[in-house]
Amino acid sequence: MAYSEKVIDHYQNPRNIGTLDKSSNNVGTGLVGAPECGDVMRLQIQVNDETGVIEDAKFKTFGCGSAIASSSLATEWLKGRTINDALTIDNMDIVEELALPPVKIHCSVLAEDAIKAAINDYRTKKGLEPILDGKKHY
Amino acid sequence: MLKLPIYLDNNATTAMDPRVLEAMLPYFTEYFGNAASRNHPFGWKAEEAVDYAREQVANLINANEKEIIFTSGATESNNLALKGVFEMYREKGNHIITVNIEHKAIIDTCRHLEKQGAEVTYLVPQPDGRVTAEQVEAAIKPNTILISVMYANNEIGCINPIREIGEMAHKHGVLLHTDATQSVGKIPVDVISDYIDLASFTGHKMYGPKGIGALYVRRKNPRVKVTSQLDGGGHERGMRSGTLNVTGIVGFGKACELAMNEMAEEGVRLAKLRDKLERELLTLEESYVNGSIEHRLPHITNISFKYVEGEGLMMGVKDIAVSSGSACTSASLEPSYVLKNLGLDDELAHSSLRFGLGRFTTEEQIDFAIDHVKTAVVKLRDMSPLWEMFKEGIDLKSIEWAEH
Numbered sequence: 097m098a099y100s101e102k103v104i105d106h107y108q109n110p111r112n113i114g115t116l117d118k119s120s121n122n123v124g125t126g127l128v129g130a131p132e133c134g135d136v137m138r139l140q141i142q143v144n145d146e147t148g149v150i151e152d153a154k155f156k157t158f159g160c161g162s163a164i165a166s167s168s169l170a171t172e173w174l175k176g177r178t179i180n181d182a183l184t185i186d187n188m189d190i191v192e193e194l195a196l197p198p199v200k201i202h203c204s205v206l207a208e209d210a211i212k213a214a215i216n217d218y219r220t221k222k223g224l225e226p227i228l229d230g231k232k233h234y
Numbered sequence: 235m236l237k238l239p240i241y242l243d244n245n246a247t248t249a250m251d252p253r254v255l256e257a258m259l260p261y262f263t264e265y266f267g268n269a270a271s272r273n274h275p276f277g278w279k280a281e282e283a284v285d286y287a288r289e290q291v292a293n294l295i296n297a298n299e300k301e302i303i304f305t306s307g308a309t310e311s312n313n314l315a316l317k318g319v320f321e322m323y324r325e326k327g328n329h330i331i332t333v334n335i336e337h338k339a340i341i342d343t344c345r346h347l348e349k350q351g352a353e354v355t356y357l358v359p360q361p362d363g364r365v366t367a368e369q370v371e372a373a374i375k376p377n378t379i380l381i382s383v384m385y386a387n388n389e390i391g392c393i394n395p396i397r398e399i400g401e402m403a404h405k406h407g408v409l410l411h412t413d414a415t416q417s418v419g420k421i422p423v424d425v426i427s428d429y430i431d432l433a434s435f436t437g438h439k440m441y442g443p444k445g446i447g448a449l450y451v452r453r454k455n456p457r458v459k460v461t462s463q464l465d466g467g468g469h470e471r472g473m474r475s476g477t478l479n480v481t482g483i484v485g486f487g488k489a490c491e492l493a494m495n496e497m498a499e500e501g502v503r504l505a506k507l508r509d510k511l512e513r514e515l516l517t518l519e520e521s522y523v524n525g526s527i528e529h530r531l532p533h534i535t536n537i538s539f540k541y542v543e544g545e546g547l548m549m550g551v552k553d554i555a556v557s558s559g560s561a562c563t564s565a566s567l568e569p570s571y572v573l574k575n576l577g578l579d580d581e582l583a584h585s586s587l588r589f590g591l592g593r594f595t596t597e598e599q600i601d602f603a604i605d606h607v608k609t610a611v612v613k614l615r616d617m618s619p620l621w622e623m624f625k626e627g628i629d630l631k632s633i634e635w636a637e638h
Contacts, residue, residue, distance in 0.1 A: 099549065104549075107546075107549055107550075110617060113616070113617045115622065127619065127633075128636055129635070129636070130635035130636065131579075131580065131581035131584070131620060131630060131635065132569075132579070132580030132581055132584075132635075133580075134543050134544075134545070134569065134580075134581075134584040135543070136618075136619055136620055136635075137619070138619035155617075156617050156618060156619040156622060157617060157618070157619065158541065158542070158543050158546075158618040158619060158620045158621075159543045159545075159546055160543060160545035160546045160549070161545070161546055161549040163543075163546070164546060164617065209636075
């Protein structure tokens with residue numbers, strides 16, 4: 097299967113690989129997927145408590161090229177957004193941007209889930225209710 | 235200068251040996267006759283070529299040329315063997331014994347036969363991928379008509395004790411079929427001393443052309459018959475109708491002759507290169523060889539690099555052509571059933587690469603592959619959350635993973 101140029105670019109030059117201090121009060125961590133499924137994403141956001149703006153985003157991913165590219169792209173898109181705005185990122189936006197084939201759509205779903213999980217982790221730390229994801233994928 | 239990418243997937247298929255092509259060429263244009271045309275020299279010439287090739291093929295496995303049935307490849311041979319025996323010996327019984335890490339051409343044929351009333355036992359191999367003769371014997375019942383155990387596995391290369399299984403099968407009066415696709419031409423396969431009744435193999439795994447294979451069907455002690463699956467002109471002693479693929483057969487014969495002459499030396503050379511590749515790659519932490527190391531084909535190694543996903547790794551090693559045990563292209567994300575059935579954790583199965591060396595593999599290519607794979611594994615581990623957790627001493631099994 098041929099990968100799109102954008103997937104190859106993110107795979108070869110992943111943006112924002114790394115680790116933020118997950119115990120920090122203004123860092124939200126989302127860990128999604130499962131090793132036995134062949135995909136695990138960890139996405140972290142560092143939020144400015146006053147403005148709600150995501151100041152930094154990091155990821156690490158165990159998975160195929162599309163999974164790595166989806167999470168790399170997600171961190172790019174998260175930086176500079178408010179967390180409310182970040183919630184509007186839809187997996188299909190990722191599919192479109194990376195030109196993912198149908199068999200790789202699950203990678204984008206995982207990235208969206210990782211964003212939501214990171215935001216919810218942050219919200220929980222701030223004593224807020226987690227946001228329930230009512231969206232149905234596929 | 236190395237030409238990239240480097241082909242290290244010789245268990246999928248092999249490049250055709252130029253000597254094979256040379257032998258085939260005249261039979262496309264000059265000697266194009268139908269081997270079944272008995273009335274003119276065009277047919278005679280083709281028939282003569284087929285007869286010669288049949289001998290070359292038979293010699294490689296110590297069979298008689300009358301025991302070679304040409305087919306389109308190993309998948310057809312496997313189908314013919316299983317379906318043909320089941321139909322022919324139905325009155326004797328309906329039980330077939332096989333192993334759950336056989337090739338799909340065996341597994342799916344067995345599934346088909348189950349719908350036709352067969353009873354199939356799928357043995358679970360030992361952790362090294364092999365089954366023992368005792369294991370097979372314990373599964374034999376009064377209605378058992380056939381045992382089908384592969385000679386060597388296509389994903390991990392482990393070699394089954396076919397001689398012991400065959401001897402035991404003969405003692406019980408049960409037929410033994412072996413899918414010898416990966417082993418014929420690579421290691422000595424002798425249908426007499428191995429007590430094999432039926433054996434499937436193919437040209438393109440041993441530097442011959444694609445689209446030509448053979449089923450060995452024993453003619454005496456015991457005389458074995460299979461019901462034809464293709465009706466027509468009654469070619470191949472009535473077991474496989476269809477105009478003979480003369481060019482393919484000529485190439486297959488040549489490939490068998492070359493294998494017979496060069497196999498021993500080639501095996502030693504490839505094992506040495508394979509061992510170097512393996513030794514070097516195992517210097518990476520948390521990397522493991524899958525399957526038997528002791529009883530293994532000389533040209534294959536299957537290695538899991540824990541905490542790195544196979545398909546992602548494949549993308550990182552794009553300058554070499556290998557296979558991955560991870561199939562993340564389907565909705566189910568199922569890893570290799572062979573590795574899973576060996577009892578490997580799914581994550582280890584997802585992290586595996588199969589390296590298959592061949593006649594045209596050079597040491598320079600192996601040196602390149604070693605560096606290339608090491609670089610990719612280190613890079614991907616740097617971006618793997620699982621590797622980070624492992625390094626922090628977190629037990630991955632203690633985490634509640636969200637299935638998706």
